[in-house]
Amino acid sequence: MKVVKFGGSSLASGEQFKKVARIVFSDKDRRIVVVSAPGKRSAEDIKTTDLLISLAKEVVGGKEYKGALELVIRRFADIVEELDLGIELLTGIENRLIELINMYRYDEDRLLDALKSSGENQNAKLVAAYFNKRGEEAHYVSPKEAGLLVTDAPGNARILPEAYEQLTKLRDRSGILVIPGFFGYSKVGNIVTFPRGGSDITGSIVAAGVEADLYENFTDVSSIYSVNPTLVENPHEMKEITYKEMRELSYSGFSVFHDEALQPVVNKKIPVRIKNTNDPDALGTKIVSDRVQEGFPVVGIASDEGFCSINLTKYLMNRQVGFGRHLLEILEREEISFEHTPSGIDNMSVIVRSHHLENGKEERILHRIRTELDVEDVDVERNLAMVMVVGEGMAKTVGVASRATTALSNAGVNIKMINQGSSEVSMMFGVDADKADLAVQSLYYAYFTPVNQ
Template sequence: MKVAKFGGSSLADAGQFEKAAAIIRADSERRLIVVSAPGKRHAEDIKTTDLLVTLAADVLENGPVEESLQAVKERYESIVRGLGLSGNPAAETEQQLRKLIDEYKTDPPRLMDALMASGENENAKVMAAYLQSLGETARYLSPEEAGMVVTDEPANARILPEAYARLKKLREEEGILVIPGFFGVSKAGHIVTFPRGGSDISGSIVAAGVEASLYENFTDVDSVYSVNPSLVENPKEMKQLTYREMRELAYAGFSVFHDEALLPVVAKKVPIAIKNTNHPDAPGTRITAEREREGLPVIGIASDSGFVTINLTKYLMNREVGFGRNLLNILAEEGISFEHTPSGIDNMSIIVREEYLNETAEARILERIRQELNVEEVHVERNLAMVMVVGEGMASTVGVASKATTALSEAGVNIKMINQGSSEVSMMFGVNAQDADLAVKSLYKACFEKEPV
């Protein structure tokens, strides 16, 4: 049994629906289908999820909603019309949206979750109806029916352990089951979404639950590339990489696969294939527990911006038992998770996402650090990017760090921080955000481009 997940670009219009349906029908093992909401049809288009966010904002501002509501309805009308489906699915979509608005209009977080999830939910209904029109035994299956029971924190759902036993029963079902991605249902019966882009998470959970032989993630690229194709011409394709390598690359900005989507399949050792809906015969990229290593261990380079570092200095910090714990407790009490903690004997840096540290939070946290930890100096540095060099076995390979730092130096990129620690999978460089693209290009050239003879 295979689980196939189709992203927004794979379901953007009727033509893409037809391609996805052909892929599903080409392999009888593809019996569990997870769908995203319709994505962009062209560069200037708007994703359906963003249309739904606008609708939710109009509701919460008590403004007119007819225009934003019709914009969503028209996206589905266009798809339904192009597929030649009978009935009036788009009208049913409008009716469902109005029902959700009435139910949650006084509860902003619940309203946002319910409306955003509608993109996937209604798309799953359309896909099931289309497959039926082609003569397939197919049906829509809601996350609640499937057993996707999750925690009850809006926009931050986590799958509950008991969900997996319920999902496993789907193996006994006949025909093709189409399940909307991106959300589950709490024990209280509320729609709760995973983090944005979480249809990957849904697909991974379903694949782990049914112990699939393969989790196929269909998108709009032939494979995962070693670097962002917009930065490097004809970048190297990665035919195979490990779960750990994909996790590092996804964390650092590779948008082809959500970074939280790996945990469920890793636990069950379900292999992943990332493939192109527009070129389904292309081999794509396989993600597995292990891979053959050859040559320089670097397999990919990525960067992500939006980081802030809290830098502090205290003499003899290394001899103060519990200093690091007390520092992290301050962040925990302020509701802030940290990303990295490079340190020296008298100094430490805490790297956090910029979204957690606005000016008010910054002033409060710095004052707490001064008062509670008696540090000599503490300050915040903003506009940082993290550049990741990823590949299994890097720590045990001589010359990788030297090659990377030399490349950055020759490109004129100032390294603010280096962090590798005990990881054999990645090496991270902190650089000024404006230098991130230059850093990635210079590292790619050093690691992948052969010198002219």
């Protein structure tokens, strides 16, 4: 059995629906299909999810939302008309949206979750209807019917352990099952969306729940590249990559597959294959538990911006028992998670996302650090980017780090910090945000250009 997930670009129009149908029908093992909301048809287009968010804002603001609602309906109408699916489907979509608005009008968080998820939910119904029109037995299965139970925090759903037992029962269903991605239902019946990459998370959860042999994730690229293809010409394509490597790259800015979406399949060791809806015969990139380490020791290089560093200095800090714990407790009280904590004998830095220090949090944190930890100096360094060099082969290769530092030095990129985990799957370099692209380019050419060139 294969679980197949199609992203927004794969379902942006009626023509894309036809491609999806050909892909699914070509392999009888593709029995469960997870879908996103219709994405952009062109660069100037607006994603359905964004239209739904705008609709929610109009409702919450007490404004006349008829125009915003019509834009959403029009988006689905274009697909329905192109595929000749019948006006009753559009009537059902409009009635459901109005029902959700009336139900959650005075609860902004619940309204946003309910409307945001409608893109996936209604699109799944259209996909199932189109499959049936093409002569295949297909069934729309809501997350509630599937047993996709999640926690109740709006916009931050987490799968509950008991959901997997319910999802296993999907194996016994007949026909092709079409399930909307991005959301589940809490035990009290609320619609709750997953965070970023929500449909990928749903696909991964379903694949783990039914113990699929393969989770195929169809998007608009034929494989995962070792670097952002807008930064270098003809970038190296990854044919195979491990869960650990993909997790590091996703965290560092790779948008092909969100890092949170990996966890369910990792636990069951279900392989994932990234494929292209517009080029389904391309081999794609396979994500596996283990792979034979051959070729380049580095598989990918990525960067992400929007970081800042809280830098502390205190003489003999290393001898003060509980210093690090106390510092992290100060962040915990402000509900701030940290990214990295590089340290020395008398100094320590904590890397956090810049937006976490907004709304007065920075002032409160610095005040507590000065008064409770009695530091000699503390400051916040802004506009940082984290550049990640990833590859499980690095642990067994001599000179990987020196090649990186030499490349960055030759490119004129100042290294603000270096951090490497004990597993040696990745090396992280902190650089000024305006040098991030240059850093990535220099590192890519250092690792992926043959020695004789």
